[in-house]
Amino acid sequence: MGLRCMSQPLVTNIGEAWRVASLSIDRLDARLLVQHVAGCTHVDLLARPNQALSTDQLARLGALVKRRSDGEPLAYLVNLAEFYSLEFHVTPAVLIPRPETELLVELAIERLQSLKAPRIVDLGTGCGILAVTLKYRHPAAIVSAVDLSPAALEVARINAARHAVEVSFLEGDWYVPLGGARFDLIVANPPYIEYADPHLQQNGLPFEPLMALSDGVDGGDGLACIRAIVIDAARHLLPDGWLLIEHGYNQAARVRDLLWSAGFSNVASWPDLSKVERVSGGCLD
Incomplete structure (x- = not known):
């Protein structure tokens, strides 16, 4: 599906990216992928939803959303998982x-x-x-x-x-x-x-x-x-x-x-x- 819906304008910022990605995958997963690609926090998403995304970032996000919708675990997409209150790097x-x-x-x-x-x-x-x-x-x-x-x-x-x-x-x-x-x-x-x-x-x-x-x-x-x-x-x-x-x-x-x-x-x-x-x-x- 990518990040452009037929009935939606072209996505340009993190708030819109989150909303559109949530149409394809779980809303929490969508948020975490947007944060990963944009290098922002949850607070940034809420306080500064108009923060711009570059063409490259949008392309990366679209690919990650597609992979998640195909069932690939979120941890592999963001290369991170939490265990016993510590964060660990993970790969396939x-x-x-x-x-x-x-x-x-x-x-x-x-x-x-x-x-x-x-x-x-x-x-x-x-x-x-x-x-x-x-x-x-x-x-x-x-x-x-x-x-x-x-x-x-x-x-x-x-x-x-x-x-x-x-x-x-x-x-x-x-x-x-x-x-x-x-x-x-x-x-x-x-x-x-x-x-x-x-x-x-x-x-x-x-x-x-x-x-x-x-x-x-x-x-x-x-x-x-x-x-x-x-x-x-x-x-x-x-x-x-x-x-x-x-x-x-x-x-x-x-x-x-x-x-x-x-x-x-x-x-x-x-x-x-x-x-x-x-x-x-x-x-x-």
């Missing part, structure tokens, strides 16, 4: 942060309170939300983060720099680049959606990296990555160390069984704000 190379993952951060912080300089590793870090947030909230922590994707690690490095935190980023498959290193806490939000799950074709997920959503095992149960993390965790945890893993809405019981079988104690699952058991974990004595 990484998953968009979800609010339910904040539960994993809260559980991790609880287990770090009594430790002066805990060693933490974030497996499958993506854009780095877990590693960066935990280091930001616990500056004395020694934090490492692993991902198989070089593009994801580049995004994570940008976010570490954005929040002025020091994180050691390592490229590789789960524990492989860690050697014999051991940690007080392992956190992970691995791929856990079943490969053929129809949800992968809904709600913007086709735009997100499949390797970060599903383990890719055709006919599997979505737990292949979680199994790999749980099975090898004992070799990388210090005494009384914890493993915390985010998983799917219907996987808690199976993840708890994996943890018990691997020798963990204090095994439990915790619900997110929607009352869904979203994180499971245990302690290695």
